[in-house]
Amino acid sequence: MIRIIIFASGSGTNAQNIIQYFKKNKKIKITAVLSNNNDAKVLERAKNLEIKSKVFTRNEFYETNNILQYLKEKADFIVLAGFLWKIPEKIIEAFPNRIINIHPALLPKYGGKGMYGMNVHRAVVANKENKTGITIHYVNKNYDEGAIIFQKEVNLTSNETPETVAQKIHQLEQDNFPKVIESILMQEK
Numbered sequence: 001m002i003r004i005i006i007f008a009s010g011s012g013t014n015a016q017n018i019i020q021y022f023k024k025n026k027k028i029k030i031t032a033v034l035s036n037n038n039d040a041k042v043l044e045r046a047k048n049l050e051i052k053s054k055v056f057t058r059n060e061f062y063e064t065n066n067i068l069q070y071l072k073e074k075a076d077f078i079v080l081a082g083f084l085w086k087i088p089e090k091i092i093e094a095f096p097n098r099i100i101n102i103h104p105a106l107l108p109k110y111g112g113k114g115m116y117g118m119n120v121h122r123a124v125v126a127n128k129e130n131k132t133g134i135t136i137h138y139v140n141k142n143y144d145e146g147a148i149i150f151q152k153e154v155n156l157t158s159n160e161t162p163e164t165v166a167q168k169i170h171q172l173e174q175d176n177f178p179k180v181i182e183s184i185l186m187q188e189k
Contacts, residue, residue: 002185003031005075007083012042014081014102014173019049021178028185031074036061036085062088071095079181080139084116089141099139100184102177104169106151107135111144121162121169131155132165134172136180150180 004022008015012033019030033046033053046053060066068091071078080087080101087099103111103120110120110132124132133153138146154168 001026002028003074003076004028004079004181005031005071005077006033006079006081008033008035008040008042008081009037009084010040010042010082012040012045012082013170014177015042016045016049017174018079018081018178018181019046019051021182023049025182028182034067034070036083042082058085061085065090067091068094077181077185078139081177082117086113086143087139092139092141097138100149100181101137101139101144101146102173103135103137103144104132104166104173105135106131106133106153107137107144107148111135113143115144118162118166121165124156124165125160125162128158129156132169134169134176136177149184150176152176 006015006018015033022028022030030051033042033051035042035053035055038055043053056067071091072094078095078099092099104117105111105120105124110123131153133151135148136150137148140146152172154172156165
């Protein structure tokens with residue numbers, strides 16, 4: 001059984017989608033949702049789906065080995081689904097090519113520190129892009145620079161708003177993220 005821990009900071013729609021996708025899977029199990037935000041809606045979603053959750057502080061994440069130890073005991077693979085903090089190198093080293101992230105743009109465009117969610121969509125619209133999409137990539141020590149696993153694009157019209165772009169990206173995330181996770185994990189078997 002491959003055990004996945006999901007990290008999320010906010011609403012948790014991607015986390016919920018992943019949990020539901022793997023609910024009946026006999027080879028892959030979501031063991032917990034971890035968050036850096038005590039008020040994150042993802043915690044409520046996890047509870048409703050009977051998935052354990054854990055909230056941690058910045059100090060606990062970066063200055064202690066508490067989270068690293070927890071991951072070593074309970075995870076084989078880590079999925080970042082709207083998690084906004086940079087992953088410490090000690091965790092990356094403990095899980096080489098076992099941590100993936102989803103980014104709401106076609107990397108390398110619109111990546112890096114501060115480029116998440118609506119910040120990305122506003123930049124895409126401001127630059128009058130005719131397409132955007134999602135990128136699923138491995139996590140390394142730099143924001144959004146890990147090896148790309150999967151990209152899916154969507155065409156944009158000239159009258160897009162950041163909100164309409166967000167809707168298109170959300171649909172791509174919902175349709176593709178769980179399937180890509182499954183594909184990665186099944187290739188390793």
